[in-house]
Amino acid sequence: MLTENTDPRIIIALDFPDADSALSFVKPLDPALCRLKVGFELFVAAGPALVEALQARGFQVFLDLKFHDIPNTVASACRAAAALGVWMINVHAGGGQRMMEAAREALEGGVDRPLLIAVTVLTSMDDAELGACGIGRGVDAQARFLARLTQESGLDGVVCSAREAAALREDLGAAFLKVTPGIRPRGSEAGDQKRIVTPADALRDGATHLVIGRPITRAQDPATVLADIHGELAAVMEA
Structure with a gap:
């Protein structure tokens, strides 16, 4: 089980189609070395029961559902998510x-309130795709703009590319969380991510938590890959 002194920087993205696959995958993993991210596909397929099962195994869960709706609806969704623990x-x-x-206010006063962060620009997007959506700013400028708005709204941090982490640390301080997908150990395939960074470089640049999926979930020995990345991050933090 996690202790109060344990703060794993690695968040493994459980991009699996069903609960059985996810639960089988996490069996050899050490909760002291990672947290787990449950996204749309898996949550729709497996529901709250999977979240509870993962937590019963000692893992802390990042419920990655990216709520985006009218304020009242998002507030209600956040309360429901918080009730899962x-x-x-x-x-x-x-x-x-x-x-x-509204999302922040919905969580205030709760026992063991979950951290609340906001997505700036998806790491699968580039300047051209933002422009096609009618957004005149480039990716970096848009991410910094939305990150400032997030901090002003009283949230705990943002999801952003690690390539933006250094600028956001300068803009918003080290304590403001910067949760970074698009993390690929050296030699890994980029997949559908366009703005990728290695784990060590992401941590040096100011990322607070690293979301890593396929390089671990599709590895022949996920536990060894996780331990290797953890060791790499420990070396950076001790330097």
Whole structure:
């Protein structure tokens, strides 16, 4: 089980189609070395029961459902997610300040309140795709703009590319969480991620938590890969 002194920086993205696959995968993993991310596909397939099963095994869960709706609906969704006892939940910063503030207020006063963060720009997007959506800023500028809005709304941090982490640390401080997908150990395939960074470089640049999926979940020996990445991060933190 996790102790109060344990703060794993690695979040493994459980991109599996069903509960059995996810639970089988996590059996050899050490909860002291990682947290787990449950996203749309898995949550729709397996529901709250899977979250409870993962937590019963000692893992803290990031429920990655990226709520984005009118303020009242998002607030209600955040309360429901918090009732599951998860470690972290998220919303889309593009929903605006009023929506983010409603989400934050919905969690206030709760026991063991989950961390609340917001997605800035998806790491699968580049400047051209943002432009095609009618957004004139480039990826970096848009991410910094939305990150500032997130902090002003009172949230705990953002989901962002590790390539933006250094700028956001300068803009918003080291304590503001920067949860970074698109992390690929050296030699890994990029997949559908366009803005990728190695684990050690991400940590040096200011990322607080690293979301890693396929390089671990599709490895022949996931526990060994996880331990190797953890060792790499420990070396950076001790340097």
